[in-house]
Amino acid sequence: MPANDVPSIRVLRVDDHARDAAGFTYVYPVVSRRAGGVSVGINLNPNNACNWRCVYCQVPDLTRGGPPPIALDQLEAELDAMLHDIVHGDFMTRSVPEGARRLNDVAFSGNGEPTMSPEFPQAVERVRHLLQRYDLLGRIKVVLITNGSQLYRARVQQALAALKTLNGEVWFKLDRAPQDGFSEVNQVQLNREAVARHLAAAAQGCPTWLQTCMFMREGRLPDEAEIQAYLDFVAAQLADGVKLEGVLLYGLARPSMQVEAPLLAAAPREWMQSVADRIAALGLAVRLSI
Structure with missing residues (x-):
C-alpha cells in the first residue's frame, strides 16, 4: 500500500467512532472527547470479539472471545498511510472539525480487549518504528485502552515497558468498584483482589489513568452506595501506593449496540460534575467528558 493511499474519509465526529472510517482493517481515525483531538486507533479485534461485554459498548455484533491472528505488515502499512496523510497531507482540514485539528495519540483500542492479542507486543514495536519515521516519537502519546484483565x-x-518509552499511557477501565462476583455493567465475573493487582501492575509499568463510564439505567442513576464504594476502592489503591495519573470520567455520547441499549441514558451534567468533584477530593486529576 503506498504511503499516501488513504481512502476518502468523511468529516469525523465525537459521536461516531466507526472503525471503518478509513477503509482499513486495523487502523481508524477518530475525534476523541477524552483525548481532546485526533486519535489514530489500532483495532486488534476486527472480529468484534472481546472477553468482556460492557452494556454500554458501541461495538455492533459483539461476541465473546479473542482476536484473530494479526497481519502485522498490513497493520504497519495502514498506519503508515494514515500518519502520512496526517503529517504530510490535508487530512486535518479535510476530515477534522476546527478546534480538534491536533494529533494527540495512537491508541490501542478497537472492538475488543487489545491485550488479548498474542501480537500486541509486536504491534507496539511497529508503532515505535513509524513514530520514529514521522518524527512523532515523544511528541504524541501512545495509549492502551484496556479492561486490565490480561495485565x-x-x-x-x-x-x-515498551509503551512507557513511547510517551505511553494506560487507560484502565474501572466503571464501578470491583466486587467478587458478576458485574452487571461489564457482564463478567470479577475478583476484587485481582483487579487491584492488575491496576497496580499497570501503574507500575506505565503512567495510568482510570477510565470510568457513568450513566442512567432504567431511569436510575448509580446510587450513593455504588458511588461511595467506587471512591473507597480508589482511595484504598492510593493508600496502598498505587500511583495514578487521574480519572477519565465520561458519560454516554454514542448509543450502545448491546441488548441493554433501550435501558441506558446519559446522566445529567450536574450529577456527573458532582461525581467528578468527589473524585477530585481524593487528590486525583479528573477529566470530565459528557
Whole structure:
C-alpha cells in the first residue's frame, strides 16, 4: 500500500467512532472527547470479539472471545498511510472539525480487549518504528485502552515497558468498584483482589489513568452506595501506593449496540460534575467528558 493511499474519509465526529472510517482493517481515525483531538486507533479485534461485554459498548455484533491472528505488515502499512496523510497531507482540514485539528495519540483500542492479542507486543514495536519515521516519537502519546484483565501476562507487561518509552499511557477501565462476583455493567465475573493487582501492575509499568463510564439505567442513576464504594476502592489503591495519573470520567455520547441499549441514558451534567468533584477530593486529576 503506498504511503499516501488513504481512502476518502468523511468529516469525523465525537459521536461516531466507526472503525471503518478509513477503509482499513486495523487502523481508524477518530475525534476523541477524552483525548481532546485526533486519535489514530489500532483495532486488534476486527472480529468484534472481546472477553468482556460492557452494556454500554458501541461495538455492533459483539461476541465473546479473542482476536484473530494479526497481519502485522498490513497493520504497519495502514498506519503508515494514515500518519502520512496526517503529517504530510490535508487530512486535518479535510476530515477534522476546527478546534480538534491536533494529533494527540495512537491508541490501542478497537472492538475488543487489545491485550488479548498474542501480537500486541509486536504491534507496539511497529508503532515505535513509524513514530520514529514521522518524527512523532515523544511528541504524541501512545495509549492502551484496556479492561486490565490480561495485565498478569508476561508479554503484556513486556509491552507496557515498551509503551512507557513511547510517551505511553494506560487507560484502565474501572466503571464501578470491583466486587467478587458478576458485574452487571461489564457482564463478567470479577475478583476484587485481582483487579487491584492488575491496576497496580499497570501503574507500575506505565503512567495510568482510570477510565470510568457513568450513566442512567432504567431511569436510575448509580446510587450513593455504588458511588461511595467506587471512591473507597480508589482511595484504598492510593493508600496502598498505587500511583495514578487521574480519572477519565465520561458519560454516554454514542448509543450502545448491546441488548441493554433501550435501558441506558446519559446522566445529567450536574450529577456527573458532582461525581467528578468527589473524585477530585481524593487528590486525583479528573477529566470530565459528557
